[in-house]
């Protein structure tokens with residue numbers, strides 16, 4: 001942990017009310033200021049105790065504190081360094097280690113995820129048993145969505161009309177396996193807005209999950225592979241539709257800072273979020289009406305980590321007939337946060353319930369965000385409370401409007417687990 | 420003593436509400452003034468007044484001191500824990516108990532943040548008027564303890580003008596309500612601003628104000644601070660009472676710019692933020708006057724909508740925390756001077772700064788002469804901290820010399836206790852102690868704060884020898 005980064009914190013506490021765990025528990029140790037204090041204790045020589053590690057593990061990595069901090073504390077970098085330190089120094093309980101090993105040996109590997117798909121039905125039936133074995137396993141199963149029908153994407157999609165740009169597209173591991181329809185919609189929208197889309201096959205994981213969990217070496221391996229893949233594809237801009245992946249890719253240069261060569265290659269590749277890119281490009285394709293009330297949810301890795309709030313709203317408002325509602329407390333994380341709902345199921349659940357209540361208060365028919373993990377999490381919480389909401393990715397809304405079709409997510413409740 | 424007390428906390432609190440792990444405890448070692456640190460003997464997170472009272476009764480039983488803490492944003496070390504005591508943290512007591520719009524009141528628990536009150540009633544056209552810059556995080560319990568103010572206190576007054584009643588746990592563990600409407604002594608008035616030394620607040624009844632019909636916010640940029648100061652005097656002389664008049668100097672502007680890119684006019688030696696509010700016609704009239712008065716300003720920016728207003732305020736509200744961007748360490752000073760001495764005092768601060776080679780950024784509530792000089796230093800440079808301390812202390816001397824005060828709104832805490840004798844005579848201080856003793860005869864409630872050396876209250880160390888002059892002359896009685 002870099003003491004210089006820690007020193008930037010002036011202990012003013014402005015970040016406290018933005019922090020989901022502080023909002024839940026009201027304890028200093030589970031606030032950004034408290035966690036930074038724990039980091040400084042460690043830097044001054046206190047070993048990582050299980051209590052200390054627990055407070056770091058409880059951090060969602062939502063980066064709301066980075067947005068809130070007037071002193072420019074780089075908490076994102078601090079917590080990444082801390083997690084890596086915890087992984088190196090802190091010996092976890094064997095049961096905990098086993099579950100972490102399982103998750104990190106699974107999620108970032110599309111082929112392993114695919115192999116798992118047929119077993120999900122069985123796992124669901126075994127859920128109570130798994131839950132008893134380890135709450136994290138139960139949470140993992142409860143959250144697994146019904147995989148969408150597999151759609152094979154072509155390697156290259158031609159621009160419709162005049163070609164305005166050539167871009168690469170990241171397919172992402174979880175997105176690709178569980179939400180292939182979002183990738184298909186993204187490719188179509190880009191093409192209809194005049195982009196030639198290059199989609200390299202076998203992309204693999206971008207490393208986001210590994211960075212956010214302190215698995216630095218794994219992260220660096222994945223980052224290099226991703227950079228190489230897009231270099232070979234001959235693009236200098238990569239469009240990403242998953243908020244978590246986009247924010248990590250934007251930080252490749254820092255992750256690879258040890259190697260000037262790789263850092264340079266990372267900088268040469270521009271990562272943009274889909275909404276950011278489309279807003280920058282400006283609309284050309286015709287928008288068809290979509291009469292629906294939408295609540296837009298700010299995914300933390302889009303709003304806090306990438307500062308992208310206005311663009312998706314602007315795009316949604318551009319759809320005729322669509323009425324956009326703001327969700328109160330929109331800055332607060334829904335508790336999904338990558339692997340958080342797997343490792344910290346009870347906090348994730350409380351945050352999900354809180355968010356679900358706020359979403360319900362908007363009266364919207366459809367919940368839209370740039371991160372399927374969030375929408376799944378919120379939809380599950382709404383079901384727990386006896387409600388129901390349909391969910392979609394921003395790309396799917398634009399796709400439906402551009403093509404002028406009645407989208408499937410308006411007919412059926414999305415993301416409902418098979419029972 | 421403490422160990423025995425800790426053993427019995429389970430009678431009052433859930434196990435998770437008692438923090439004894441040393442690593443976790445240390446996160447509570449300081450408030451917003453990190454200069455003073457002490458790890459609490461134990462920290463507790465009660466959820467209601469009964470639990471607070473239970474803890475305080477145990478403290479009485481064992482003669483253990485206790486310190487209340489809200490959000491820990493205080494800037495005078497008021498919530499500095501005692502290593503031999505209990506830290507009572509109110510951050511789990513954050514329910515809004517009741518909102519009574521017809522009577523314009525709200526009842527809230529002490530851990531509720533200042534801004535949360537406004538957010539709860541904003542849509543109905545109301546707000547809670549005192550607005551410290553830390554309003555999104557500081558607790559109402561802390562505001563009551565510090566009698567906090569903010570930019571808009573020029574027109575609307577401090578916390579004391581907006582609190583109707585407080586439920587408190589007295590230092591001997593009774594739950595009582597102090598209500599402004601009660602006949603007899605204004606005990607509520609004595610309690611507000613007592614910095615946690617007269618008991619712990621467990622519920623606050625605040626007054627809600629109507630959102631003004633019109634608000635106009637003006638940003639005026641001047642070439643130098645003197646021109647800004649003249650404008651302030653002229654505004655007041657013209658009989659305008661703005662909701663706020665805030666001033667920032669070039670260094671403070673640079674910090675805010677670095678932190679939040681507030682885009683204040685370039686090359687400004689000083690900016691004034693003047694906010695006019697009230698009925699539309701009145702605001703228009705005042706604005707016309709104000710534009711004339713600010714004729715020396717090289718740029719006058721007027722906010723037309725809430726977004727633009729927020730943009731103007733953003734720089735000012737972030738200023739304290741933002742100096743972290745331009746200096747590794749700093750001291751936030753808080754002093755008051757009569758408005759008319761502003762130019763002299765500012766010149767004095769400037770020469771102190773030169774003399775000691777320590778930069779000072781100035782942010783202040785210019786309307787009521789409340790200065791917040793930010794004394795900047797590099798804590799890795801040998802001797803810099805000491806020099807900053809000297810400059811910071813001398814600024815307070817300047818304030819006193821000009822007939823002002825050593826604190827406007829951040830309180831005395833531990834940090835300024837040693838300056839109290841410069842402002843008050845022994846007799847003054849002893850009189851204050853008598854009030855303290857009436858509430859807290861054993862000196863258990865936040866001891867070591869406000870007063871340089873504890874005196875008078877029976878059991879406290881350093882007891883004054885002999886009878887207090889006021890007692891002797893029959894003007895006061897000792898409890």
Ligand SMILES: Cc1cc2nc3c(=O)[nH]c(=O)nc-3n(C[C@H](O)[C@H](O)[C@H](O)COP(=O)(O)OP(=O)(O)OC[C@H]3O[C@@H](n4cnc5c(N)ncnc54)[C@H](O)[C@@H]3O)c2cc1C
Nearest residue numbers: 489490491492493497552558560561564567568615620828
């Ligand atoms: C960046 C920044 C800007 C600030 N701007 C302003 C400003 O504009 N105006 C202003 O007035 N202040 C300002 N402050 C100071 C601070 O925010 C206020 O003093 C605030 O009221 C403290 O509230 P808190 O909840 O953080 O209290 P704490 O810091 O936790 O405690 C402050 C004092 O109150 C006592 N206390 C807390 N809760 C209770 C309770 N329930 N019962 C009894 N005693 C209690 C504590 O013992 C302590 O003495 C600022 C601070 C920062 C860091």
Ligand code: SF4
Nearest residue numbers: 019059060062063065
């Ligand atoms: S990243 Fe999110 S959860 Fe972690 S400390 Fe910051 S605000 Fe809290």
Ligand code: SF4
Nearest residue numbers: 009010012013015069
């Ligand atoms: S992280 Fe930033 S906002 Fe939070 S206490 Fe530190 S300086 Fe203040």
